[in-house]
Amino acid sequence: MKPFVWLFLLAFASAPATAQDKPVTPSSVLEAAPATVWKDIPAEDLMVMTLADGSKVVAQLAPAFAPVHVANVRAFARAKWWDGAAIIRAQDNYVTQWGWPDEPEPKYPDTVKAEPPAEYEQPLSKSFRAVPYRDVYAAQVGHIDGWPVxxxxxxxWLPHCYGMIGVARGLNPDTGSASQLYTLIGHAPRHLDRNIAMVGRVVSGMENLSTRARGTEALGFYKTAEERTKIASVTIASDLPSKERPALQYLDTRSPTFDAWVKARANRKDDFFAVPAGAVDICNALPPIRQKP
Structure with a gap:
């Protein structure tokens, strides 16, 4: 080999990595995302729960998937029906649940439908975008307008993933009125899919629900009032003064940026990973949420 060729190859091999050489990671995809791929969550779809200890939980409602149950949620919130209720259950690796701890519950607002239809599934939307990875519980998984589907x-149907919110109910044909809600705080219990109405997901303040001490009664229910954390208020964000409304955005699930983010999630090349999985569970591909800049 000629000396100048060898020197060129040596220089090339020892050159520092350029930006193009850096691995694509979920974080790098989000860092490079243009502002146009972030979509505002409407204030009418945000529910703010303030607890007696001052902490807040913000939930995004899913009217496209459970319109009657979500209408009930809004009616309960607007009637201040939950104000004074409590966190009534925390079962580790499963759920945190809130509502009134004793029966009978306070009288429902007049606009609440006490026996909603079973909104456990809907006809497949043309907006559904599948991801190219297998799922144990469904023939296909993907996303619609920021939701895992x-x-x-x-x-x-909406899957039972971490942070998703479902409607507590009794045995069939009871579908639950949405007077008691729960959020998933552990491993995704996907066997519950299509058996419970899912009305949304926690998008801020999840730590205020997921780190509570387990209740001492069966299934993690709290036995005494002292164990429970009271709810100070539950409000639909559009009813708050504009300066007090949470401003949150989700990554557009129809965008090339989101496709790149999912691919990076499935094929982790971060420094920590030695063996990329080459796959991603739908519950590990929940669309990112951010505060609006």
């Missing part, structure tokens, strides 16, 4: 090719 599972499907059998004919119908769709």
């Amino acid at each position: 599972a499907s059998d090719g004919k119908v769709q």
Whole structure:
């Protein structure tokens, strides 16, 4: 080999990595995301729960998936029906639940439908965008307008993933009125998919629900009032003064940026990872949420 060729190759091999050489990671995708791929969450779809200890939980409601149950949630909130209720259950690796601890519950607002239909699944939307990875519980999984979605090719449903919010209910045909809600704080119990109405997800303040001490009664229910944390107020964000409304955005699930983010999640090349999985669970591909700049 000629000396100048060898020197060129040596210089090339020892050159520092350029930006193009850096691995694509979920964080790098989000850092490079243009402002146009972040979509505002409407204030009408945000529910703010303030607890007696001053902490707050913000939930995004999902009217496209459970319109009657979500209408009930809004009615309960606007009637201040939950104000004075409590966190009534914390079962580790499962759920945190809130509502009134004793029966009978206070009288429902007049606009609440006490026996909603079973909004456990809906016809598959044309907006559904599948991800190219297998799922144990569904023929396809993907996303619709910022929501994780599972499907059998004919119908769709929201999966039981961390932070998702479901409606507590009794045995069939009871579907739950949404007077008691829960959020998932542990491993995704996907066997519950299509058996419970899902009305939203926690988008801020999850730590105020996921780190509570387990209740001492069966299934993690709190036995005494002293164990429970009271709810100071529950409000729909659009009813708050504009300066007090949470301003949150989700990554547009129809964008190339989101596709790149999912691919990076499935094929981790961060310094920590020695072996990329080459796959991603739908519950590990929950669309990112951020505060609006």
